[in-house]
Amino acid sequence: MSLRLSFAALAALLAAACGQTDLAPAPSQATAQASATASAPRPIPATPTQVELSAPDGRKIDVTVWQAPDERGVIVFSHGYSGAPAAYERLLARWVEHGFTVVAPLHVDSTRHPDRARYDPPGAFSTRIADLAVARGFIKATRPGKPIVAAGHSFGSLMSYIQAGALTVAGPQRDPDVRAVIALSSAGDLPGVVLPGAYAALDVPLLSITGDMDLVPGFVSDWRAHRTAFDGSPRGDKTLIIFEGGDHRLIGNADEQDFDLIVRATRDFLSAHALGDAAARGRLNRLDAPSGVSIERR
Template sequence: MSIRALLASAVLLAAPLPAFALQPTTIEAATTVAPTIQSIPAPDGRTVSMHVWTAPDEKGVIVFSHGFGGAPEAYDRLLAEWAGHGFTVIAPLHVDSQLHPQRRADGATAFSTRLMDLGVARAAVEQAHPGKPLIVAGHSFGSLMSLIEAGALTPAGPLGDPAVKGVIAFSSPGNIPGVVTGQTYAPLAAPLLMITGDKDLVPGFADDWQDHRTPFDASPAGDKTLLVFHDGDHQLVKADETFAPIVAASEAFLDAYALGDAEAKARLAAFAAPGVIVERR
C-alpha cells in the first residue's frame, strides 16, 4: 500500500475502533545529546512534531513510536546510540503524549493519529533519505504501531509498508480487545526483535507478562528473536541494567536486516547475556 493510501485510510479509523486507555509511560530527563525538531504537516490539518537524531555517517533510518503518554526524548539515550551507530532516528510526538500541547488521550484518537504520524514520518524518510533502508521500532503502544507498519493486521485493515526491513518491539500494550485479534500477527513476515521482561506488566491490558510474547509466537517463523529479561518491567527499554544488552542485540539486528550484514546476523543468532532468555524461530 502506498504512503498516500495509508494516510487516507488512517483518517477513517477513529469511528470503528473501540476506545481504550493505557498506562502512560514515565517521561524521564533526556541525556545531553539532543535531537533536532522538525514540524511536518499531516493530511488532517495537524502539524506533527518530529524529533530527529541524525546519524553522522548514515547507513539507514529508524522510525520510532513512543509509549502511550510518553515522548521521544524519554528514549534519548537509546535513540542517540542508534544514531551514533549509523541509523538516523525519526520519532513523532504523538497527540496522546503528556507533552503534546493539544493532548488527546482517548484510545481511538491515539490509534488513528499515530498511524497517520508514522505515515508522515515514513514519507519524510522517502523524501529526505532516498534509498536508505528503513527499520521501524517502538515501545508499548508504539510497538503495536510499529508492528502494524511491518504488516500486522488489525480491524483498521492492512497498513503494512513494504519498505520496512524489520521491526524492533519493546514490550507491547498487550492483546487489546477489539484491536489485537487471533489473526493480527499472522501476516507479520518481516524480521522481528521482540524485547520484554518477566515483570513486564500493563495492568488491565497485559496482566500476564507472557502476553508480550504474542507477536513473536503468532507471527510466521523465520528471522524472529525474543529476548526476555529477568526482572525486566515495562520500562526496561530505559533501564541502566538492560541498556548494554539491548544495544548489542538491537544494533546486530539493525546491521543484519537493514544492511544485509551476514556477520551481524550470525552475531544476533549467537547473542547471549546474563539474565536474558533468548528464543528464536
C-alpha cells in the first residue's frame, strides 16, 4: 500500500471518529454550570476579525484573529478535524485577555469550509501544514519579534507538534520561531503518519492536557495514546495534566473548576515559556493537582 493510500485511510478514519465539532457542554451539564456560577463574572470574548491570506498554490485561507488589547505574544491555533476556530472561543478568549493574540486558520476539512468537498483527507493534511506556515508568516510580518506559541486540539495538536519539530510522513516542518506547544487532546499515535521516534526532536516546552476517557471510538481505544509526545520528547519543561473522566471534548465540556485549572495552567505556561516570566514558571511547576486530576512533569 502506498503512503498516500495508507494516509488516506487513516485520515478518513479521523474524519469519521473525530468529526464532532460542537464543544459545548451537554444541556444538563450546562444548566448545572450556569446555576453554580450565576453570580460569577463571565469573560467577555474579544471580537474577532477575519483576514484572508493566500496559500502558495493560490488557495484562499480564511483566518480568524482575536486581537489582544495589550499584545505580548501570539498563538497560532489549529482546530480539530472538521471543527472550526469559533468552537474554542471559551478558552481562546481567556488567552486573549492574558495578552496573547490568537491567529486561527479555518482548515479545508472543516464542515464550515465552503470548499471542503474538493479535498480528500491527504489533501486536508497537506493544506493544514500550508495554512499554518502562512499564518506564521502573517504573524511575523505584522508582529515582528513577538513570541509565537503553537496550540491545537485533536488533529490540530498534531499540527502544533509538527511546527515544533515532530517528524511525520510530511517530513521536517519545524519552525524555529515556535517557542512552545499547547496540545489539547492530541490526535493519538496515528500509525503510518507519525513515524517512530517522531517526538525525539520536540525539544520546546510542552503542555499537554487530556483525560482518562479521552477516546475516539474505532480509533483511539486507549487514552494513553494522547501522552506519547510527552513521554517521547526530550526531558525539560514538559507538563502533562490528566483529568479523571475527561473525554475528547474536555476543552468544551469541562466544569468550571476544571476549566479554571486549564486556564491557570495554560496562562502560566504562556507567560513562562513565551515571555520568560520566572514567577509564572514557578507557579506552573508548583501547580497542585486537585482531586480527580494528576499532573506529571519531566
